Amino acid sequence: MTPACKLLKTQKIEFSIHEYEHDPDAKSFGLEAAEKLGLQVAEVFKTLMVTDEKNYFVAVLPVNHQLSLKKVASAFGCKKLKMADPKDAERLTGYLVGGISPVGQKKRLKTVICISSKQLDRMYVSGGKRGLDIGLKPQDLADVLGAQFADIIDE
Template identity: 40%
Template sequence: MAATRGTMMLARAGIAFTLHPYDYDPGAERIGMAAAEALGLNPSFVLKTLMVEVDGRPACCVIPSGGSLSMKRVAAAFHGRQAAMMPPPKAEKLTGYHVGGISPFGSRRAVPVAIEVASVTAPKVWINAGQRGLLLGLDPSDALRVLAAVAAPLLA
């Protein structure tokens, strides 16, 4: 398995993580849920990475794969007034990752990150490693620290 910018970022920071490859299904309606099922993981702890814009500025939200964002809560988490999903082509250009493989780690351009507050109490979470079909497992407190992220209520 080739290293990704995300795994290299974590390794440089001395963060312990495990890699979990799975068969990526590009036709899956909910990629994070498909990944959780493929790996036999609780979907509450398999987190998806969503790129958003808050008052026109890029940001990143990390939430459980079965959840939906509340744009009102996203705006509040980043001290903004309005939030919207970032169009996929813009998200790919900004992060350097393809949709279905976007990771909050090792993004081409660093942006503010918020992680769903309910997820940070788990002993371990799984997040995209920066490649379709590859998750990494780590302690959520390590994710918060290395990303300088905030824990905030983000779910609808």
């Protein structure tokens, strides 16, 4: 039971657990999850961390899209953001890269979820380790994280 699953249970949020055998040679953790779980790529979301050098923020977006640093900076009211160092992401979340869940991080950071998720009945995010995804309603994810929805993908 990962911190993500524990938190969702405590908050009484309905979620499903989906496990698969993670291939260490996989080029993309998110695309691997979609393929192995038999899900559409638009339903599977990755968790990325960005920083303005002082603060850290979390962005949740579909695995088949690139994050727009300009759009995500605007969503957080920042002038400029850059991708966080993977070591910082692991230290701040308590999860390993490739298994970083937006839920149950060591410290809750301001989070934005891609607006495209609102069209879905269920979205899938990392459950807190490689080879584990959790499925839940986008609004439930936003509620538990205190997150907002925004257009954050690079078109």
